Amino acid sequence: MAEELIPADSDEAAAAAGAEEEEQPIKQRKNGLYPGVSDELAENMTSGWADTELRDLEPIAQAAHTADRRAALSARFPGERLVIPSGNLKTRSNDTEYAFRASTEYAYLTGDQSEDGVLVLEPQGGGHRATVYLLPRSDRENGEFWLSGQGELWVGRRHSLAEAEQLLGIPAKDVRELPEKLREATGPVRVVRGHDAAIEAALTDKVTAERDEELRVNLSEARAVKDAFEIGELQKACDSTARGFEDVVKVLDKAEATSERYIEGTFFLRARVEGNDVGYGSICAAGPHATTLHWVRNDGPVRSGDLLLLDAGVETHTLYTADVTRTLPINGRYSALQRTIYDAVYDAQEAGIAAVRPGAKYRDFHDAAQRVLTERLVEWGLVEGPVERVLELGLQRRWTLHGTGHMLGMDVHDCAAARTEAYVDGTLEPGMCLTVEPGLYFQADDLTVPEEYRGIGVRIEDDILVTEDGNRNLSASLPRRADEVEAWMAALKQG
Ligand code: GLY
Ligand code: MN
Ligand code: MN
Numbered sequence: 001m002a003e004e005l006i007p008a009d010s011d012e013a014a015a016a017a018g019a020e021e022e023e024q025p026i027k028q029r030k031n032g033l034y035p036g037v038s039d040e041l042a043e044n045m046t047s048g049w050a051d052t053e054l055r056d057l058e059p060i061a062q063a064a065h066t067a068d069r070r071a072a073l074s075a076r077f078p079g080e081r082l083v084i085p086s087g088n089l090k091t092r093s094n095d096t097e098y099a100f101r102a103s104t105e106y107a108y109l110t111g112d113q114s115e116d117g118v119l120v121l122e123p124q125g126g127g128h129r130a131t132v133y134l135l136p137r138s139d140r141e142n143g144e145f146w147l148s149g150q151g152e153l154w155v156g157r158r159h160s161l162a163e164a165e166q167l168l169g170i171p172a173k174d175v176r177e178l179p180e181k182l183r184e185a186t187g188p189v190r191v192v193r194g195h196d197a198a199i200e201a202a203l204t205d206k207v208t209a210e211r212d213e214e215l216r217v218n219l220s221e222a223r224a225v226k227d228a229f230e231i232g233e234l235q236k237a238c239d240s241t242a243r244g245f246e247d248v249v250k251v252l253d254k255a256e257a258t259s260e261r262y263i264e265g266t267f268f269l270r271a272r273v274e275g276n277d278v279g280y281g282s283i284c285a286a287g288p289h290a291t292t293l294h295w296v297r298n299d300g301p302v303r304s305g306d307l308l309l310l311d312a313g314v315e316t317h318t319l320y321t322a323d324v325t326r327t328l329p330i331n332g333r334y335s336a337l338q339r340t341i342y343d344a345v346y347d348a349q350e351a352g353i354a355a356v357r358p359g360a361k362y363r364d365f366h367d368a369a370q371r372v373l374t375e376r377l378v379e380w381g382l383v384e385g386p387v388e389r390v391l392e393l394g395l396q397r398r399w400t401l402h403g404t405g406h407m408l409g410m411d412v413h414d415c416a417a418a419r420t421e422a423y424v425d426g427t428l429e430p431g432m433c434l435t436v437e438p439g440l441y442f443q444a445d446d447l448t449v450p451e452e453y454r455g456i457g458v459r460i461e462d463d464i465l466v467t468e469d470g471n472r473n474l475s476a477s478l479p480r481r482a483d484e485v486e487a488w489m490a491a492l493k494q495g
Contacts, residue, residue, distance in 0.1 A: 037147075042143065045140075045143070045145075045146055046140055046141050049140055052157070053160055053162070053163070054159075054160075054163050056166075057163055057166040057167050058166075058167075059166065059167060059168070059169050060111050060167050060168065061229065061318075062111040062229050062318065063111060063167070063168060063169040064169075065111075065227050065228075065229045065230075066108070066109055066110055066111045066168070066169075066170075067169060068227070069108060069109055069222065070109055070119075070121065070128070070130050071127070072222060073109065073121065073218070073219070073222065074121060074127045074128040075127075076218055076222075077121075077190065077215070077218075078123070078126065078127075079123045079187070079188065080123060080187070080188040080189065080190060081120065081121065081122050081123060081185060081187060081188065081189040081190070082119075082120070082121040082128070082189075082190055082191075082215065083118060083119075083120050083182065083189065083190065083191040083192070083199060083203065084103075084105050084106050084109055084118065084119040084120075084121075084191075084192045084219075085103060085106060085117070085118045085119075085191070085192065085195040085196035085199050086102045086103055086106040086107070086112070086113070086114060086115060086116065086117035086118065086119075086195065086196070087100070087101075087102060087103045087106070087115065087116075087195035087196055088115055088116055088195075088196055088197075088198075089115050095149065099277065100113075100115045101113075101276075101277070101319070102114070102115070102117070102319070103192065103195045104223075104319070104410045104411050105192045105195075105216070105219045106118075106119055106192075106195070107318075107319050107410065108219070108223060108410060109219075110132055110168055110170060111168055111318070112132060112134075112164070112167075112168055113319070114134055114135070114158070114159075115135075116134070116135050116175055116196075117132060117133065117134050117135075117175065118132070118133040118175055118178055118196065118199055119131075119132050119133075119170075120132075120133060120178070123187065129171075130170050130171070131170065131171050131172070131173055132164065132168060132170045132171070132172050132173075133172070133173050133174065133175035133177070133178045134158075134159075134161060134164055134172050134173075134174070134175050135150065135158060135174075135175055135176070136158070136160060136161050136174050137152065137157075137158055137159075137160045138150075138151045138152040138153070138158075161173065161174065178199065178202075179198060179199065179201075179202035180202075182199065182202040182203050182206075183202050185206070188211075189203060189206045189207055190207060190211050190212050190214070190215040191203050191207055191212055191215070192212070192215055192216055192219065193209075193212050193216070213417075216417050217417045217418065217419060219417075220415045220416060220417035220418045221415065221418045221419070221422045221423075223409055223410065223414060223415050224407060224414075224415050224418065224422070224423070224429075224432055225429055225430075225431035225432055226409060226431045226432070226433055226465075227431070230320060230409065231431070231433070231465060233316050233318050233320035234320050234322070234408070234409070234433055234463065234465070234474055235474050236316050236320070237275065237279070237313065237314050237315065237316050237320050237321055237322035238322045238324065238463055238474040238475040238477070239477065240270060240271070240274040240275055240314035240316070240322070241312065241313050241314045241322040241324050241475065241478075242324075242475065242477045242478045243270055243274070244266075244267045244270035244271060244312060244314055245267075245310065245312070245324070245326060245478055246492055247266050247267065247269070247270050248263050248266050248267055248310060249328065249488075249489050249492045249493065250492050250493070250495075251263075251266050252302070252308070252330055252493075255286075255302040256301075256302045256303065256304065256330070258302075259298070259299055259300060259301060259302065260284040260285070260286050260289070260298040260299060260300050260301075260302055261284075261298050261299060262302070263282075263284040263286075263298070263302070263308070263310065264282050264284045264298045267282050267284070267310070267312045268282065270314065271312075271314040271315065274314060275314040275315050275316045275317060276315045276316060276317050276318075276319060277315045278312060278313060278314065278315060278321075279313040279314065279315035279321025279322065279323065279412045280313065280321070280323070280412045281294075281296035282296065282298070282310070282311070282312040283295050283296055283298075283309065283310070283311035283312065283325075284298040284308070284310055284312070285298075285300075285308070285309040285310075285311075285457065286300055286301065286302040286303065286306055286307070286308045286309075286330065287300065287301070287302075287303055287306035287307070287455060288443075288444040288454075288455035288456075288457070289309075289457075290307055290308075290309035290327065290441070290456070290457030290458070290459075291441040291442060291443050291444065291455065291456070291457035292457075293401060293402060293441070295309075302330060303330065304330055304331040305330065305331055305335070306330050307327050307328065307329060307330065307334075307338055307456065307457070307458065308327070308328045308329075308330050309325065309326075309327045309457055309458070309459055310325065310326055310327075310328065311323070311324070311325040311459065311461060312324065312325075313412065319410050320409060320410055321408070321409075321410070321411075321412050322408075322463055322474075322475060323408055323412050323435050323437075323461060323463060324461055324462065324463065324475045324478065325437060325439075325459045325460060325461030326460065326461075326478060326480075326485065327342060327345075327457070327458045327459060327460065328485060328489065329485075329486070329489075332486060332489045332490055332493065333486055334482055334485075334486065337452055337453070337456070338456060338458075339482050341440055341442075341453075341456055341458050342458050342460075342482050343482060344372070344373060344376040344440060345373070345438055345439060345440055345458045345459065345460050346460060346480060346481060346482065347372050347376075348368075348369040348370075348372035348373045348404075348438040349369060349436055349437070349438050349460045349462070349480070351368040351369055351371070351372045352365040352366070352368050352369035352404050352405070352436040352438060353365070353436050353462070353464055353471065353473065354368065355367075355368040356428060356434065356436065356464050356466060356470075356471040357428065357466065357469075357470045357471060358428055358429055358430050358466055358467075358468065358469075358470075359427060359428065360427070360428045361425075361426075361427055361428075362423065362424055362425070362426050362427065362428060363424060363425075365404055365405060365434075365436055366403055366404040366405065369404040369436070369438040370391065370396060370400060370404065370438075371387070371391065372438075373396055373399075373400050373438060373440060374387050374390050374391055374396040374400075375387050377390070377396055377399060377440075378390060382399070382448070382449055382453075383395050383396065383398075398446075398448070399440050399441055399442060399449075400438065400439065400440060400441075401439065401441050402439070404436060404437060404438050405434050405435040405436045405437050405461075405464075406434060406435055407423070407432065407433065407434050408433045408434055408435050408463055409433060414433075428466045429466060430466050430467055430468050431465075431466065432465075432466045433463060433464065433465045433466070433474070434463075434464055434466075435461050435462065435463055435464070436461070436462055436464050437459055437460065437461030437462070438459070438460065439457065439458060439459030439460075440456075440457070440458050441456075441457040441458075441459075442454055442455065442456050442457070443455075460480055462474075462475045462476070462480070463475045
């Protein structure tokens, strides 16, 4: 990649962006590190460009839904200015940045995914007027287009503000005007923190941490029940994820010849081709790595006879993610002990899924799954019963390790800022989506279990939508029962 003629954070870039010194010829604003720019070249670069404005654009698919979501937010905070930033690029090294992913709150309320965007809801009448503040098209007159790091010549064409208005169904303005407007604004204001330091700085005298946290919590709880568009996207995420798991099974021999990285790369290819990204770092845990809950280094060997715990999810272009785990025998057949442990986890998951229905307490599916796992652990003689005593003391947790699931949506651990009473102490409602993911993990150095158990980890995870009369497994297209997994793997390897 070539370097920018003028680094984005230099004074010259600000001048090139037209912030000041606009009358200064470009050739005098050269950075010492870079060759000069002649007036002739500068003149040349300002002209000869076609009008590419897009007209009569259709709104994006989620525009009607985002309007409803903004209306619900407006009703919860009457008379207050609400500021929801998308976030900024984060530097990886020098002038390279991490891939940008818009904040969940901003994308949920606008459907937009631009960096540096900000949604502002200003009180008006009994409700609010929404404006989305965005970086406009690059100015071709003042050099911004080709000399600034944010210039479209470097980063690609942006939508014009007029285009954005049509696509999002929200009036759009230049985000560079926003800090000054916010500094001058009067009346109560709240901002979603953690995404845009410059916007927060402009509001520093006007906001409090407690009130801002209320906004974040509110937006987290608002996302618990998914609308029809969101459910469709979650289904797409699960379908793409299922295809990604099939891709992995087909290349297990190549993974055996290399490492867990082959599995990570294979799944990532599916995620990038069909979606935006993976929704979280893929856990490609072969052999004893399966007992490490968030194994994302993925640099270990893949060996015949071991299990592969693959926990991965495609994130759609609209930022909804799946979160699915299958624990697969690398050679296609579970050993007797692997299967015994697998079946216990499967039975626990079945019990957990059966407990997901409207009106059930959120904790019910966890309790149901934990009970099954505990019964097996007692049956195998790994912990002394009775089962009630083990559950009361939580002794099974040495091997079950984690909660049995979580809300799922735009974030893999969705609605994470919700209050306890609205989430783990709450009640399931139609439209909620959650994972059911029991597991058993016997660490390689666990001296309390027979040697043959050590280094075995099993988790099975599916994405379950609460429906009016029960639930629907969105990831059901991937087999779960041991014999079905084996048959599915055999068919894929043959194909
Ligand atoms: N993939 C992380 C989780 O299952 O929660
Ligand atoms: Mn997972
Ligand atoms: Mn999960």
